[in-house]
Amino acid sequence: MTMPDDWIRTFELRAQEQAARAHELSRQLQERSVTVASADGEVRLTVDSAGGLAGLEFGRGASELSLEDLAALVLQTSRRAQARLAESMSEAVAQVFGQGSETASFVSQAYAERFPRPDDDADGDQR
Numbered sequence: 001m002t003m004p005d006d007w008i009r010t011f012e013l014r015a016q017e018q019a020a021r022a023h024e025l026s027r028q029l030q031e032r033s034v035t036v037a038s039a040d041g042e043v044r045l046t047v048d049s050a051g052g053l054a055g056l057e058f059g060r061g062a063s064e065l066s067l068e069d070l071a072a073l074v075l076q077t078s079r080r081a082q083a084r085l086a087e088s089m090s091e092a093v094a095q096v097f098g099q100g101s102e103t104a105s106f107v108s109q110a111y112a113e114r115f116p117r118p119d120d121d122a123d124g125d126q127r
Helices: 003-031 060-064 067-097 102-113
Strands: 036-038 042-047 053-058
Touching: 003 042, 003 067, 036 067, 042 067, 053 067
Parallel strands: none
Antiparallel strands: 036 042, 042 053
């Protein structure tokens, strides 16, 4: 093989590797979901890979809340679940492309901007 042939083959192998990584990442991201419960368990919900509501359950204490308070708690818990989803997506990208890669940085930033961590997020959540 000549030098240009070697370069082309190396380029082809790198392109195939990147395509395989992108496919694996896409698969992992589509399968991700996050479940979070409110601090006292009144609300437990799951968000899918797009951050949309995929499941919602009410615990015992939910019936003791006013409808306004329950609605606020659902929204608060949903925002926390979406922020956790962003963290989970960042972990997935880092596993596939490497922690310091441009791809990991780009995807992590995109999810963090879309689903920022709420100021009132508690650390003791159930997942």
